[in-house]
Amino acid sequence: MRTVVCLSIVILAGTGGDLLSAHAMKQSARLEVTGGSAVAMLLQGGFRLSAMWAGLVLQALAFFTLLALLSWADVSFVVPATALNYVVGAAGSVLFFREQVDRTRWAGVLLVCLGVAFIFASER
Amino acid sequence: MNDSKKPSLGTFLLLAVAVALDAGGTLLLSGGMKHVGSIEAATSPAVVRAFGRAFARVEIWLGIATLIMWFICSLVLFSRIDFSYFQPASAIGYALVALLGYAVLGETVTAARWIGIVCICAGVTLIGRTPPRTTA
Numbered sequence: 001m002r003t004v005v006c007l008s009i010v011i012l013a014g015t016g017g018d019l020l021s022a023h024a025m026k027q028s029a030r031l032e033v034t035g036g037s038a039v040a041m042l043l044q045g046g047f048r049l050s051a052m053w054a055g056l057v058l059q060a061l062a063f064f065t066l067l068a069l070l071s072w073a074d075v076s077f078v079v080p081a082t083a084l085n086y087v088v089g090a091a092g093s094v095l096f097f098r099e100q101v102d103r104t105r106w107a108g109v110l111l112v113c114l115g116v117a118f119i120f121a122s123e124r
Numbered sequence: 125m126n127d128s129k130k131p132s133l134g135t136f137l138l139l140a141v142a143v144a145l146d147a148g149g150t151l152l153l154s155g156g157m158k159h160v161g162s163i164e165a166a167t168s169p170a171v172v173r174a175f176g177r178a179f180a181r182v183e184i185w186l187g188i189a190t191l192i193m194w195f196i197c198s199l200v201l202f203s204r205i206d207f208s209y210f211q212p213a214s215a216i217g218y219a220l221v222a223l224l225g226y227a228v229l230g231e232t233v234t235a236a237r238w239i240g241i242v243c244i245c246a247g248v249t250l251i252g253r254t255p256p257r258t259t260a
Contacts, residue, residue, distance in 0.1 A: 067153060067184075070154045071157040071160055071161060072163070074229075075150060075225045075229065076221060076225035077237070079217075080218045080221070080244050083247070086251055102254060105251055107247075107250055108248065108249070108250030108252075109247065110247070111246050112244050112247035112248065112251070115240040115246075116244065117240070118239045118240030119241070119244075
C-alpha cells in the first residue's frame with residue numbers, strides 16, 4: 001500500500017512540477033527582464049513567478065518520495081513503474097487542457113499501462 | 125529535426141551518455157538508500173533522521189551529481205534533436221536500469237518484469253512517434 005501511495009506521489013508531484021515549471025518558463029518569455037544573456041533572462045523571469053516555485057516544491061517532493069521509495073523497493077520495479085507519468089500526462093492534457101490525443105498516442109498509453117500491470121504483477 | 129537531417133555520431137554518443145547517466149544516477153541513489161534501510165513514515169523526526177543518514181552517504185551525492193550531468197546533457201540534446209526523437213530513444217533507459225539493478229544490486233528481475241519493461245519501452249516509443257499538435 002505504501003508503495004502505491006509513494007509511487008502516486010512521485011508520478012503526480014513530478015508531472016505537476018514539470019507542468020508548472022514549463023508554464024512559468026513560457027510566461028517568463030513574455031516578461032520584460034533587462035540585462036544578462038537570453039537564457040539567464042528567461043530563468044530570471046521564471047523565478048519571479050509563483051508557478052516556478054510551486055513547481056520546484058512539487059519536484060522536490062517527488063525527489064524525496066522517490067528516495068524513500070528506493071529505500072525498500074527495487075529500482076528495477078520503481079523506475080519502470082514511473083512510466084505511468086505518460087498516462088497521467090495524456091489524461092491531464094485531455095481533462096485539463098482539452099487537447100486532442102490521437103489513436104497512436106492512446107495505443108502507446110495502453111501499452112505503458114499493460115507494461116506497468118506486468119511490473120506490479122512481478123512484485124506480488 | 126526533419127527526416128532528411130539524421131543526428132550526427134556525436135549526438136548519438138551524447139544520447140547514449142545521457143541514458144547511461146540517468147540509469148547510473150538512479151542506480152547510485154538506489155544503492156545508497158538500500159544502505160539507509162526502509163524509511164517508515166512513523167514520525168516526522170524519524171523521517172528527518174533517515175534522510176539525514178541518506179545524505180551522509182557518498183552514493184546519494186554521486187547519484188545527485190550524475191543526475192545533474194544527465195540534466196545538462198539533456199538540455200544540450202534538446203538543442204540538437206526533437207523531443208519526439210529523444211523520448212523514444214531514451215526509453216531504453218527503463219531496460220538499462222533493470223539490467224543494472226540485476227547485475228550490480230543483485231535484484232531479482234522476473235520474466236513478468238521483463239515483459240512489462242518491453243511493453244513500456246514499446247508504449248513510450250509509440251507515444252514519442254506521435255506528431256506534436258496544438259489546438260490553437
